[in-house]
Amino acid sequence: MKKIEAIIRKTKFDEVADELREAGIEFFSFWDVRGVGQTRQERIYRGVVYDTSTIERTMLSIIVRDKNVEKTVLAIMKAARTGEIGDGKVFISGIEESYRIRTGEYGDESLFIKGKEE
Amino acid sequence: MKKIEAIIRKTKFDEVADELREAGIEFFSFWDVRGVGQTRQERIYRGVVYDTSTIERTMLSIIVRDKNVEKTVLAIMKAARTGEIGDGKVFISGIEESYRIRTGEYGDESLFIKGKEE
Amino acid sequence: MKKIEAIIRKTKFDEVADELREAGIEFFSFWDVRGVGQTRQERIYRGVVYDTSTIERTMLSIIVRDKNVEKTVLAIMKAARTGEIGDGKVFISGIEESYRIRTGEYGDESLFIKGKEE
Numbered sequence: 001m002k003k004i005e006a007i008i009r010k011t012k013f014d015e016v017a018d019e020l021r022e023a024g025i026e027f028f029s030f031w032d033v034r035g036v037g038q039t040r041q042e043r044i045y046r047g048v049v050y051d052t053s054t055i056e057r058t059m060l061s062i063i064v065r066d067k068n069v070e071k072t073v074l075a076i077m078k079a080a081r082t083g084e085i086g087d088g089k090v091f092i093s094g095i096e097e098s099y100r101i102r103t104g105e106y107g108d109e110s111l112f113i114k115g116k117e118e
Numbered sequence: 119m120k121k122i123e124a125i126i127r128k129t130k131f132d133e134v135a136d137e138l139r140e141a142g143i144e145f146f147s148f149w150d151v152r153g154v155g156q157t158r159q160e161r162i163y164r165g166v167v168y169d170t171s172t173i174e175r176t177m178l179s180i181i182v183r184d185k186n187v188e189k190t191v192l193a194i195m196k197a198a199r200t201g202e203i204g205d206g207k208v209f210i211s212g213i214e215e216s217y218r219i220r221t222g223e224y225g226d227e228s229l230f231i232k233g234k235e236e
Numbered sequence: 237m238k239k240i241e242a243i244i245r246k247t248k249f250d251e252v253a254d255e256l257r258e259a260g261i262e263f264f265s266f267w268d269v270r271g272v273g274q275t276r277q278e279r280i281y282r283g284v285v286y287d288t289s290t291i292e293r294t295m296l297s298i299i300v301r302d303k304n305v306e307k308t309v310l311a312i313m314k315a316a317r318t319g320e321i322g323d324g325k326v327f328i329s330g331i332e333e334s335y336r337i338r339t340g341e342y343g344d345e346s347l348f349i350k351g352k353e354e
């Protein structure tokens with residue numbers, strides 16, 4: 001099990017959520033964050049001055065089975081990208097255990113719904 | 119040291135906090151999150167249609183010593199459970215180091231108050 | 237790569253951000269959290285009764301290269317400290333991979349800007 005944290009433009013949230021659903025990733029949590037990046041000094045990129053300090057960001061936290069890491073990252077990278085400074089970041093870390101509170105299920109089983117997915 | 123992240127129903131917060139205190143877990147952080155789960159497709163469970171998209175969630179982040187992991191998880195699982203779709207999840211991951219800013223203490227020592235707990 | 241999570245007094249945010257910038261740490265995310273600490277029972281420290289339940293906290297999440305962990309922690313510990321009960325905590329954990337969405341860069345490269353830093 002892995003945790004995928006993505007910090008994306010708030011304006012890209014719906015596209016990312018759609019792309020994740022298409023990839024079969026149905027569960028995640030999200031909240032608003034603010035970011036300090038190349039925000040304090042304005043930054044010039046291809047002749048344009050960027051001040052990213054005011055970009056609103058959304059943090060997504062998605063716990064997935066190992067076999068779903070790659071497609072989750074690809075879905076986010078595809079849908080969150082504009083190509084302009086400030087598109088955000090994706091971070092991967094390990095998760096040692098997971099429980100579904102309602103049933104007490106744990107491990108991979110707690111991360112998908114039986115009958116709905118292989 | 120481990121991090122326990124729990125995503126619970128907002129309405130269950132007080133019960134969970136009480137149960138944690140009774141288990142001797144006195145420190146944690148929390149904030150509001152929203153979740154995408156079986157939210158996009160309504161889901162039928164025991165004849166009832168659930169749309170969990172509107173359930174407000176609270177994220178709890180609790181860093182505990184290894185010896186306290188089990189009782190923390192049990193306290194959350196007990197208090198956060200309604201038995202209906204959407205009760206939430208608990209995730210465990212590793213923490214490599216911890217510091218108490220006021221004193222500079224680190225390691226297990228930074229996670230409890232001397233004299234108050236063994 | 238490591239993740240440094242710091243829970244600090246909201247009133248200390250600007251000082252911490254400045255100290256991080258001086259240490260060369262230019263990227264991080266942050267959001268408001270609330271904390272349960274020695275908050276439920278008031279706590280007496282050097283003769284003063286502290287009720288930390290009402291202290292507003294900010295969570296900082298900073299992913300850095302291994303070589304920058306120490307200076308990041310030191311910057312936070314220095315700037316966030318008042319010496320009074322409730323200054324907060326710093327936690328370190330491992331990050332397995334990082335991606336910059338705009339460019340697809342990954343690994344250490346995704347964490348700094350070429351030409352700006354060694």
Ligand SMILES: Nc1ncnc2c1ncn2[C@@H]1O[C@H](COP(=O)(O)OP(=O)(O)OP(=O)(O)O)[C@@H](O)[C@H]1O
Nearest residue numbers: 007035036037085086087088263264265298299338
């Ligand atoms: N190392 C980091 N740790 C934590 N959060 C980060 C980190 N880097 C970026 N972020 C978060 O992501 C947001 C967007 O970052 P941003 O896309 O500007 O990254 P970048 O590396 O500067 O890429 P770009 O060159 O495309 O701007 C930041 O405002 C911050 O919230």
Ligand SMILES: Nc1ncnc2c1ncn2[C@@H]1O[C@H](COP(=O)(O)OP(=O)(O)OP(=O)(O)O)[C@@H](O)[C@H]1O
Nearest residue numbers: 027028029062063102125153154155203204205206
């Ligand atoms: N894999 C996951 N990664 C991140 N957050 C998740 C994940 N699964 C669930 N969550 C969060 O927990 C909330 C509640 O999930 P929920 O209880 O519906 O899980 P579930 O597995 O669908 O269990 P149930 O079958 O009881 O509904 C979601 O809205 C989301 O915020």
Ligand SMILES: Nc1ncnc2c1ncn2[C@@H]1O[C@H](COP(=O)(O)OP(=O)(O)OP(=O)(O)O)[C@@H](O)[C@H]1O
Nearest residue numbers: 145146147180181220243271272273321322323324
């Ligand atoms: N173990 C923990 N897990 C998660 N969050 C924590 C933990 N300990 C503290 N926090 C967060 O940090 C905030 C501040 O904690 P606080 O500074 O009171 O820690 P402390 O160990 O009690 O130190 P002090 O003795 O200086 O008060 C808490 O309100 C909570 O949000």
Ligand SMILES: [Mg+2]
Nearest residue numbers: 037038085086
């Ligand atoms: Mg940037």
Ligand SMILES: [Mg+2]
Nearest residue numbers: 155156203204
């Ligand atoms: Mg559900």
Ligand SMILES: [Mg+2]
Nearest residue numbers: 273274321322
């Ligand atoms: Mg305290």
